[in-house]
Amino acid sequence: xxxxxxxxxxxxxxxxxxxxxxxxxxxxxxxxxxxxxxxxxxxxxxxxxxxxxxxxxxxxxxxxxxxxxxxxxxxxxxxxxxxxxxxxxxxxxxxxxxxxxxxxxxxxxxxxxxxxxxxxxxxxxxxxxxxxxxxxxxxxxxxxxxxxxxxxxxxxxxxxxxxxxxxxxxxxxxxxxxxxxxxxxxxxxxxxxxxxxxxxxxxxxxxxxxxxxxxxxxxxxxxxxxxxxxxxxxxxxxxxxxxxxxxxxxxxxxxxxxxxxxxxxxxxxxxxxxxxxxxxxxxxxxxxxxxxxxxxxxxxxxxxxxxxxxxxxxxxxxxxxxxxxxxxxxxxxxxxxxxxxxxxxxxxxxxxxxxxxxxxxxxxxxxxxxxxxxxxxxxxxxxxxxxxxxxxxxxxxxxxxxxxxx
Numbered sequence: 140x141x142x143x144x145x146x147x148x149x150x151x152x153x154x155x156x157x158x159x160x161x162x163x164x165x166x167x168x169x170x171x172x173x174x175x176x177x178x179x180x181x182x183x184x185x186x187x188x189x190x191x192x193x194x195x196x197x198x199x200x201x202x203x204x205x206x207x208x209x210x211x212x213x214x215x216x217x218x219x220x221x222x223x224x225x226x227x228x229x230x231x232x233x234x235x236x237x238x239x240x241x242x243x244x245x246x247x248x249x250x251x252x253x254x255x256x257x258x259x260x261x262x263x264x265x266x267x268x269x270x271x272x273x274x275x276x277x278x279x280x281x282x283x284x285x286x287x288x289x290x291x292x293x294x295x296x297x298x299x300x301x302x303x304x305x306x307x308x309x310x311x312x313x314x315x316x317x318x319x320x321x322x323x324x325x326x327x328x329x330x331x332x333x334x335x336x337x338x339x340x341x342x343x344x345x346x347x348x349x350x351x352x353x354x355x356x357x358x359x360x361x362x363x364x365x366x367x368x369x370x371x372x373x374x375x376x377x378x379x380x381x382x383x384x385x386x387x388x389x390x391x392x393x394x395x396x397x398x399x400x401x402x403x404x405x406x407x408x409x410x411x412x413x414x415x416x417x418x419x420x421x422x423x424x425x426x427x428x429x430x431x432x433x434x435x436x437x438x439x440x441x442x443x444x445x446x447x448x449x450x451x452x453x454x455x456x457x458x459x460x461x462x463x464x465x466x467x468x469x470x471x472x473x474x475x476x477x478x479x480x481x482x483x484x485x486x487x488x489x490x491x492x493x494x495x496x497x498x499x500x501x502x503x504x505x506x507x508x509x510x511x512x513x514x515x516x517x518x519x520x521x522x523x524x525x526x527x528x529x530x531x532x533x534x535x536x537x538x539x540x541x542x543x544x545x
Contacts, residue, residue, distance in 0.1 A: 140168055142155060142173070143253060146178070147176065151236070152180045155245065162237075175255070182277065188276070189259040192260070192265060193263070195320075213252075232314055275321055283319065287315045289315060290347075294310050295307070295311070310345060313334060314336075317336045318334075319331055319332070319494070327448060327472075328465075328468040329494060345537070350534070352502055353504040354504055354505045356533055357503045358501075358529075358530070358539055359478075359515060360498035362382060362527040365463050366382040366386075377524040379527065381397070382527075383401040386404050404423070407420060409459075433458055436462050445466060475499050477518075489504045493536075500536070501514070511544050
């Protein structure tokens with residue numbers, strides 16, 4: 140049965156199904172199984188979500204001509220309602236949308252959305268990676284409804300800084316939630332949506348203003364994610380220690396520090412050989428067979444990752460970069476899904492707070508400290524072997540310090 144959700148907030152339970160608005164979950168028809176978009180109260184239902192069929196493409200690209208006018212009219216009314224609510228200073232994040240608009244509009248809007256959902260499910264090919272999109276999308280949606288606690292007074296102190304004023308204003312004016320876009324880049328790396336907390340680009344000066352809802356933040360971050368992904372793609376064994384120390388000791392002959400080894404490696408990897416002496420270039424080229432990866436994962440136009448993600452219209456110049464970045468990004472998301480499942484099933488309220496590049500930040504309760512070893516073990520166990528994980532802990536996002544577990 141086709142249905143539509145009336146709001147996507149956990150506490151705003153409501154669907155339109157079988158020509159009626161239903162606000163009591165016990166009254167949901169048991170055959171609900173097709174809708175446009177996920178909402179947290181649907182997690183335990185087996186539902187097909189049409190929005191994931193589009194893989195990030197705008198609805199305007201796939202909607203049929205006979206529905207375009209109906210959709211345009213319904214969308215214009217939504218915009219008008221939101222504009223009037225904003226003028227009236229009604230916070231739509233703190234209220235259920237269906238309580239703020241006329242019932243007749245909800246029915247009209249849901250009828251149009253039902254027609255669009257039905258069309259897409261019947262006429263758009265289901266993506267081969269649908270299940271991955273679905274599970275990641277559900278996780279990101281759940282994250283987007285967790286309010287971010289920000290010390291606004293601390294952020295305000297930076298309004299006098301010419302360098303940081305603009306970023307401070309962006310944080311102060313943002314809705315206090317992080318809304319990710321899983322289809323915001325070609326490689327699959329996450330971006331944040333406009334108007335939400337810019338957690339991915341937040342200056343380090345502001346991070347100490349971000350506080351957990353529970354007792355502390357725990358950050359699990361892959362050590363050298365891109366390097367380890369490259370090793371995994373080549374089928375090589377993962378170094379148990381720091382990857383850049385590994386390069387310093389096993390590859391380079393002229394650099395003296397870990398940081399120099401890191402800079403030299405990435406210069407070589409992405410094409411700036413002038414930064415690396417010839418003897419080291421020869422050793423790197425022999426150990427990391429870049430050409431073999433291009434032969435395997437790039438057909439001259441499209442990169443296809445080991446996870447079957449395709450990145451078309453890719454030049455040779457960008458192919459290796461896209462392959463490594465995309466694979467590393469997906470690897471992080473896969474690990475986050477494992478962590479999220481464990482926390483939902485076994486914790487006393489600890490939850491993922493943020494995904495920041497190759498790191499997962501967990502909002503921990505102290506009574507869940509017995510899960511720390513399991514969380515680290517899950518994060519480190521990847522499709523490409525055991526990755527070393529850097530672990531940090533702190534009372535704010537900006538004050539986390541390295542710790543050892545076990």
